[in-house]
Structures are given as structure tokens and as C-alpha cells.
Amino acid sequence: MRTRALQRNLVGAAAVLVSIVVFLIPFAFIFLTAAKSASEASLLDMSLPSQWLLWENFVQVMQTRDYMLVRAFVNSTVLTVVSVTLMVVMAAMVGYVLQRRSSRWNPLVNVLVLAGLIVPPAVVPTIWVLQTIGLFKTMPGMIFIEATFGLSFCILLFRAFVSTIPRELDEAAIIDGAGPVRLFFQVVLPLLRPVVITVIVVQAVNVFNDFTGPLYFLPGSDNPTVQLTLYNFQSQTMSQWNLLFMNIFLITIPPLVMYIFFNRQIVSGMTSGAVKG
Amino acid sequence: MTTLVANRPSADDAVEPRKRRPIKSSYPTWFYIPAGVFYLVLFAVPTFASLYFSLTRWTLFEAEFIGLDNFVQFFSEPMLLRGFTNTFIFGFLTSASKVVLGLLLGVFLTSQLAARGYLRSVVFFPVLVSTIGVGITFKMLMDPFDGVINEALALVGITGPGWLTDPSLALFSIALVDVWKGVGIATLIYIAGIAAIPQEYYEAARVDGANAWHRFWRITVPLVRPATTTVVLLSLIGGLRAFDLIWAMTRGGPGFTSDVIGSVIYKQYQAGFFGLSTAGNVVLFVVVTAIVVPISIWFNRREVER
Numbered sequence: 001m002r003t004r005a006l007q008r009n010l011v012g013a014a015a016v017l018v019s020i021v022v023f024l025i026p027f028a029f030i031f032l033t034a035a036k037s038a039s040e041a042s043l044l045d046m047s048l049p050s051q052w053l054l055w056e057n058f059v060q061v062m063q064t065r066d067y068m069l070v071r072a073f074v075n076s077t078v079l080t081v082v083s084v085t086l087m088v089v090m091a092a093m094v095g096y097v098l099q100r101r102s103s104r105w106n107p108l109v110n111v112l113v114l115a116g117l118i119v120p121p122a123v124v125p126t127i128w129v130l131q132t133i134g135l136f137k138t139m140p141g142m143i144f145i146e147a148t149f150g151l152s153f154c155i156l157l158f159r160a161f162v163s164t165i166p167r168e169l170d171e172a173a174i175i176d177g178a179g180p181v182r183l184f185f186q187v188v189l190p191l192l193r194p195v196v197i198t199v200i201v202v203q204a205v206n207v208f209n210d211f212t213g214p215l216y217f218l219p220g221s222d223n224p225t226v227q228l229t230l231y232n233f234q235s236q237t238m239s240q241w242n243l244l245f246m247n248i249f250l251i252t253i254p255p256l257v258m259y260i261f262f263n264r265q266i267v268s269g270m271t272s273g274a275v276k277g
Numbered sequence: 278m279t280t281l282v283a284n285r286p287s288a289d290d291a292v293e294p295r296k297r298r299p300i301k302s303s304y305p306t307w308f309y310i311p312a313g314v315f316y317l318v319l320f321a322v323p324t325f326a327s328l329y330f331s332l333t334r335w336t337l338f339e340a341e342f343i344g345l346d347n348f349v350q351f352f353s354e355p356m357l358l359r360g361f362t363n364t365f366i367f368g369f370l371t372s373a374s375k376v377v378l379g380l381l382l383g384v385f386l387t388s389q390l391a392a393r394g395y396l397r398s399v400v401f402f403p404v405l406v407s408t409i410g411v412g413i414t415f416k417m418l419m420d421p422f423d424g425v426i427n428e429a430l431a432l433v434g435i436t437g438p439g440w441l442t443d444p445s446l447a448l449f450s451i452a453l454v455d456v457w458k459g460v461g462i463a464t465l466i467y468i469a470g471i472a473a474i475p476q477e478y479y480e481a482a483r484v485d486g487a488n489a490w491h492r493f494w495r496i497t498v499p500l501v502r503p504a505t506t507t508v509v510l511l512s513l514i515g516g517l518r519a520f521d522l523i524w525a526m527t528r529g530g531p532g533f534t535s536d537v538i539g540s541v542i543y544k545q546y547q548a549g550f551f552g553l554s555t556a557g558n559v560v561l562f563v564v565v566t567a568i569v570v571p572i573s574i575w576f577n578r579r580e581v582e583r
Contacts, residue, residue, distance in 0.1 A: 091312060124337075216546070231409050
């Protein structure tokens with residue numbers, strides 16, 4: 001008995017050691033480099049900084065290029081909040097009707113949803129469409145794009161979850177005189193809360209981290225997003241690794257905070273949604 | 278209010294059939310419309326338009342029909358063709374590694390183990406971190422001379438390779454980082470799958486004298502099949518479409534040895550060859566569909582047979 005417990009702890013300790021080398025050192029490297037002076041950072045090693053310059057580097061990276069990073073954070077926040085809200089409402093409506101009503105359209109809708117998951121978006125034609133409707137290089141355009149590309153994943157999650165809500169609830173509400181809109185928004189949507197939270201968290205991380213979308217559909221420095229700013233920063237300031245890594249450090253914080261508070265929702269969303277897909 | 282509503286139906290069960298008709302119209306088709314409009318305008322129209330524009334020389338304002346020239350060029354220019362073959366290498370390599378590592382980590386992290394919660398979190402966290410951030414970080418760590426990895430290898434007397442500067446190695450180094458970043462989600466899915474296997478099977482096998490190796494191969498592997506399906510499909514869809522990690526780490530270089538279709542599309546777009554770029558998109562579309570759809574059908578059929 002005791003040897004088994006000992007063995008368990010030994011294996012655990014070994015695994016923790018390996019995990020530190022494989023998974024924590026890269027993050028430690030980000031943090032340490034972000035705290036160094038420019039000349040120390042250029043050595044690219046794992047040493048502790050001789051002077052902790054976290055705050056100085058923070059201020060400096062914020063001020064770079066006329067507070068570009070501040071604007072980027074504002075833009076990314078707006079983009080994330082609005083597009084995820086749109087996604088949740090639209091996808092919940094589809095997932096709900098799709099699960100509740102069996103019609104001959106259902107197979108077609110299901111195929112379209114799966115296609116949205118599998119088919120890579122056609123880049124230049126999308127730019128062409130955006131330009132035709134006057135939304136290319138605008139925030140609304142980018143918001144709509146993110147909302148559209150995220151729909152399929154959300155619909156699958158909602159459809160799976162709606163099936164766990166008893167139909168009797170709908171019927172009772174209908175007998176009480178609720179119309180379809182009231183039925184959905186006042187009876188069903190509140191009951192979807194757990195999956196709504198999951199969708200919000202997972203998609204917020206996705207949109208916030210999206211690089212390809214803004215690269216194609218929101219170029220230029222008028223509306224920077226954080227991922228694009230980081231990328232451009234890398235190509236411009238070849239000598240200031242400390243500022244570059246401060247930038248990486250800063251954009252890692254929002255997902256980290258999300259993870260700490262919504263660990264369970266993220267995990268359930270990523271597994272359940274995936275299993276249904 | 279909820280309890281009131283919840284209690285009602287049991288009394289009404291008997292009359293249910295009569296109410297079917299009005300209930301049906303409570304799920305209006307127009308609920309599809311908002312999502313449908315977005316999907317149609319920003320996804321379906323561009324996808325169908327790409328089929329036409331891939332056959333043109335295109336400046337966004339005018340398109341000149343040139344038949345299959347773009348595709349001919351795509352498959353005859355070595356640098357574009359390299360992107361095509363690399364896509365398969367990258368997609369299959371990362372997908373296979375994630376299945377194997379994810380399964381092993383899943384088994385490991387569901388066993389009785391000290392610090393299990395910490396280990397699960399730490400394996401999963403890179404999934405949530407910005408791909409560009411990860412790419413830049415590993416580009417520094419993999420620096421051939423000053424990089425932390427090669428300096429650590431030098432301490433034990435090994436001369437580390439030029440991870441991202443050696444043309445024959447760059448793609449594999451990026452694949453390694455992709456697995457590092459993505460294995461957490463595979464592990465998570467496998468943990469969920471393994472947790473769903475009834476413990477009795479293992480006990481019965483143990484009574485019958487099966488060792489750990491047998492229990493793994495005869496019970497765990499067959500019974501986590503749904504999880505395997507998910508991991509394979511998700512990582513293939515992601516791996517074949519890969520772009521941002523590759524772009525952040527090497528931009529397809531050195532030369533074009535780590536190009537994939539995703540980066541070819543971007544390069545041609547940047548160069549203003551919109552028709553060629555769109556042709557790349559169509560090729561990617563065909564590749565992803567031709568690989569993912571049959572695999573998913575095959576997996577699903579096997580599942581039904583069992």
C-alpha cells in the first residue's frame with residue numbers, strides 16, 4: 001500500500017518536472033524577457049533580469065506608435081463582445097428551431113452547418129463581397145465576418161443542448177399564451193444559460209486570438225487589433241525584444257483570466273462541442 | 278415561475294396529440310433568417326464565387342476569364358507545388374501526433390496521480406494562447422545560435438540543429454510547435470472519452486489476468502473510438518488549413534520549404550494575383566473536403582456497425 005502511494009508521488013513528481021521544462025519554460029521566457037532591458041533581452045537567454053523593468057516596458061510598449069496597442073485592445077474588445085453576442089443570439093435561434101421542429105429542410109440545414117465547419121473560407125471573394133457592400137476595412141465588416149465564421153460551431157452546441165430541455169416546458173408556455181418570440185427569449189433562452197456561457201467563453205477566446213481574419217479583412221492601421229499589432233510590431237522593432245515580449249505577455253493575460261474563471265465551461269465546451277461535431 | 282411551468286405537463290399528457298399542430302408553428306422558420314443572411318452573404322456567396330474567380334485573372338474590379346490557367350500554374354510551379362505537398366505532410370503529421378500523444382496523456386492524466394489537476398491545466402493552457410505569440414516565442418527559443426533550446430542542448434554536448442533555418446527541418450519544427458500548442462485539446466477530449474468507459478470492464482479484465490498493456494489495447498483503445506474520431510477530424514481540419522503559426526514563425530521560408538496552401542494563398546493575395554490566390558483557395562477546399570468527408574463517413578460507419 002505504502003509503496004504504491006510512494007510510486008504514485010514519484011511518477012507525479014517526474015511528470016511535474018517534465019511539464020515545467022516543456023510547458024512552463026516558454027511562458028517563463030516570455031515573462032522574463034518582458035522584464036528586461038533591451039540589451040539584456042537581445043541575448044535571448046533564460047537568465048533573471050538584472051533590473052526588473054516590467055512597469056517601464058509596459059509604459060513604453062503602450063506609448064509605441066501613438067498608443068497603438070491601447071487602441072488595439074479597445075478594438076479587439078469591441079470586436080469580441082459584439083461578434084460573440086451576435087453569434088450567440090443567431091446560433092441559439094437556429095439550433096433551437098433545428099432541434100425542435102422536424103421538417104424536410106433539416107437535412108439541408110445540417111449539411112450547411114457542417115460545411116461551415118469544414119470548408120475553408122474563400123479569402124479574396126469574401127473581400128470582394130465586403131467591398132461591394134462597403135464594409136471592407138471597417139469594424140462592422142470584421143464583426144460580421146467573425147460572427148459568420150463562428151456560427152457553425154455554436155449551432156452544433158446549441159442544438160445538442162436544446163434536446164435536453166423538455167418539450168413540455170414549451171407546451172406549457174404556449175398554453176399560457178406565449179408567442180414564438182416570447183417562448184424563445186423568455187422561456188428557452190434563460191434555460192440555455194450553461195451552454196450560452198460555454199459558447200461565449202470559447203468563442204471570445206477564439207475571436208480575441210484570431211489573426212488571419214483581421215490580417216485579410218481589417219488591414220491598415222486605422223483599426224488595429226491586438227494580434228495584428230503584435231505581428232506588425234515583430235516586423236518593425238527588430239532590436240527591442242523586451243517590448244515585443246511585453247506585448248505577447250499583455251495579450252496572454254485576457255485568455256489566462258478567462259481560463260481561471262471559466263475553466264469548467266471552456267473544458268465542457270471544447271469536449272462536448274467536439275464530440276457532437 | 279419555472280416550477281409552476283414544469284409541473285403543468287404531466288396532467289396534460291393525455292390530450293397531447295390534439296395540440297401538435299399549434300405547437301409546431303411555435304418554432305417559426307424565420308428564426309433561421311438572421312443567421313441565414315450572414316451565412317449566405319459572407320460565406321456561401323464567396324465560396325461559390327471562388328469557383329468562378331479561380332478561373333480568371335482578377336483585379337477585384339474586373340475579371341478576365343482564362344480557363345484553368347491558374348490551376349495549371351499552381352501545379353506546375355515548384356514553389357506552389359511545394360506548398361501543396363507540405364499541406365499534406367503538416368496536416369497528417371500534426372494530426373497523428375496529436376492522436377498518439379493525446380491518447381497517452383489522456384490515459385496518464387486519468388490514472389491515480391499526484392498533481393493531476395495542475396498537470397491537466399498546464400497541458401491545456403497553450404490552447405488558449407495567441408498563436409502569433411506562441412509562434413514568435415518559439416522562433417526565439419529555436420534560434421540556432423542564441424536560442425534557449427540549442428543553448429540547453431549545448432550544455433549536454435549536443436550541437437542543436439537550425440530548427441527554423443534548415444530547409445529540410447523548418448516544416449517539422451513548426452509541426453512540433455503546433456503539436457505543443459494543440460495537444461491539450463486532444464488530451465481533454467480523450468480524458469472525457471476515457472472517463473466515460475465503465476470501470477467494471479477494467480476490473481473484469483484484471484480478474485481475468487489481463488496486464489496493463491492488454492487493458493490499454495483491448496479496452497481503452499477500442500472504447501475511446503468516438504474521441505479518436507473527434508480528435509482526428511478536428512486536428513485534420515485545423516492542420517490542413519494551417520496558416521498563422523507558419524506565417525509567424527517562418528513565413529513559409531527558408532525559401533518556400535515550409536509553405537503550405539494557406540500561406541501560398543496569402544502570398545499570392547499580397548502580390549496582387551487574386552485569381553491565383555482564389556485558385557489556391559479552391560484547391561484547399563477540395564483537399565480538406567476530399568480528406569475529411571470520407572474519413573468522417575468511414576469512422577461513423579464503423580461506429581454504427583459495432
